[in-house]
Amino acid sequence: MARLPDELICFTAIAPPTARVSVKLAEQIMPLVPRPQQIELPGNASVLTQQNRPVAIAGRFEGCAHTVLLGDLGKPEFQLAQDGQTIKQSGFGSIKILSPTRLETAVVTAETGTARTGPSTDYSRLTPLPKGTQALVTGYEGDWARLDYGAWIKRSEVQILPTGAPPKSIIRSIKARQVGDWTEIVFPLQVPVPVSIQQGDRTFTLTLYNTTAQTDIIHLDDDPLIERLDWQQNNPGQIQYTFNLKSSQQWGYKLRYEGTTLVLSLKHPPGVRGEGGGDEGKSAKQGTIADLEKAQAQNSRPQAETVSALRTATALAGIKILLDPGHGGPEDLGSRGPTGYPEKTVALVITKLVRDRLQQRGATVYLTRETDVDVPLQDRVALIDKVQPTLALSLHYNALPDDGDAIKTKGVSAFWYNTQAHSLAVFLHNYLTKTLKRSSYGVFWDNLALTRPTTAPSVLLELGFMINPDEFEWITNPKEQQRLATAIADGITRWLQKSQP
Ligand SMILES: [Zn+2]
Structure with missing residues (x-):
């Protein structure tokens, strides 16, 4: 060390x-x-x-x-x-x-550098560092380097260079531009400095480390997403930019360095029919979850109005949805039912049923796999970043935790990581448990590969426990699978309708 x-x-x-x-x-x-x-x-x-x-x-x-x-x-x-x-x-x-006058500089060489709170993977993740980021190394421990702003990063994700003077920058003007579905905010810097992100209810906050402001002018026109940009120099080397947003739901962000210029991209809300769209769209707002529940409780077919509102051929026009059936291939079976029946198979079945329903409503649907093949986690994540869907959903069935009880442990759970995915996770969890009358296993903030993507709200669902005999029966019943797929598609549609600005 x-x-x-x-x-x-x-x-x-x-x-x-x-x-x-x-x-x-x-x-x-x-x-x-x-x-x-x-x-x-x-x-x-x-x-x-x-x-x-x-x-x-x-x-x-x-x-x-x-x-x-x-x-x-x-x-x-x-x-x-x-x-x-x-x-x-x-x-x-x-x-x-280390000699304070002879410290080295780390330059991030990985596409995104994984910054952590300490020198091992036991420590929590911080905002990933874009490729090119530079910072002084103030310590080493094993395979890890500590950067001057406090985070640790694996030595294999950086190049270590001798340093003349610490990598610091001033910043002057900032401007925004609209590029397709995104607003790009451009921060010209002298050095690619470390950054961190925090999403709030109606705020998106970017912190630049090792940076001092000489800012006199910022160009930000009225924007589909951003109400106003506020900024302040928090301490001599740290600037915080707070984007006050026009609505509470956020749809994705990206960070990259182009040379020494930082480019932050914020995604615009999708144009779902149903909020200021055509007549069809207006009727989409009328049905509520309560209506649907009431209809189901009466054991009658849901009211025609509600069904047509949710399930019209254009309810999801212009919406891109990525579905990720968990696991796959000969090695990665996922969890197993009492008969040995694997999670990977039922996850693919349910994913295709959901896909069909979303497509019938006009959505463009992408799957990370359509057959029983092994797809590495990083490839699934890369597809989300490439497709940049309106939302991404990873579908799984749960395994028993250590010390868990196969009979008592049951229910649907939802996992989120970035703030922008929280509302979707809670909504789908509540929608599925209520409309299908299933047990809840809970909503979790969890650092998972398929919840970490930032380019879209990304949620992982665990739709029940394979090993629980009661749930297994429900999980593998073809009729119930149809109902579950419809409920997931309805839940997605309703959430998109309610989340429009
Ligand atoms: Zn799984």
Whole structure:
């Protein structure tokens, strides 16, 4: 590991509680102090089994060093003394103190660099860094480099270069332009600096690090999406741009560097028939979920008006929808039912039924696979980014979590990651559980490959548990599959209608 000179370097050891433990680093000896109780948090998956309780572990020692030396300090040597015996053990890696005047610069070489809160994949993801982003490296740990704005990135996703002066930029004018379905906001910079994104209810916030404003003019005409752009220099090296939006639903964004110029693209709302469209469209607004439920509760056919409103041949005209049937191929079967029947098969069946219904309403539908083939996750994600659909939906059936109960564990769940997908996830979850009278397994913010895309609201549905005998019967019943597919298509149509500005 490598650190800056002013940082503490901390060590931990596991040893018998009565032992004396110390660490020797570069001829300096530091005693480690026993910590009577250490709280070890359970893994994230414990949220699924309601066992989110800390576990106490004993015999942990800790202590920190502060050194003014620069350069390679070698490996730390741990020493344990007990009952007149002394045991020595060398640390796993060596420690280096970086010279503040000779720091290196990392340049992101991956298409998008995965920035994280710490030096391993256990740490949470931050806003990905566009290719070309540059930042000073302020530390190393194993395969990871720490960037000056605080994030960690894998060394394999960057090129390390010697640095004359830290990569910083000023920014002057900013302008916006409309390109097809997108508004592009152009930020000319001297250096491609790190960025982060935060979506709110009616705001889209972009933060530029290592940047100082000399801004006097911003060109932003009235825009289909953006009400107003506000900005402020938060601290000497950090600027925050807040796009106040005309409606609460956001439809996708992209970030890229063109040389040293940052281009932020924000997607316009889709033009769904039903909001200011033709007569057909106007009637589409009239039916409500309550109407549909009432009709179904009466065990009659849904009122003709409601059905025609939702299911007209033009209800989804101009809408592109990407459907992703989970898993596939000989290796990736997904979860299995009691008979061994695989998730990949039923996911494809239901996806095609949903596709047919969406197409009948005028939508253009893309599938990540149409047969029993293995499609890598990154290819599915790449298709979303290429197609740039109005929305993307990944369809799965659930597997039992560790410690789960095959009989009690049941229900439909929805997963989202980017704020722009939250409304769709909640709406579909509620719509399916209510209209089909299915159990709920819940709505989850979850960092999944198929929820992470930013070019469209992307939601993953788990439509029930394969291993639960009752749900399995429902999952594989052809009549119920038809009803489920109709409910998904209706849910998508209704959500699109209600989400129009
Ligand atoms: Zn699955």
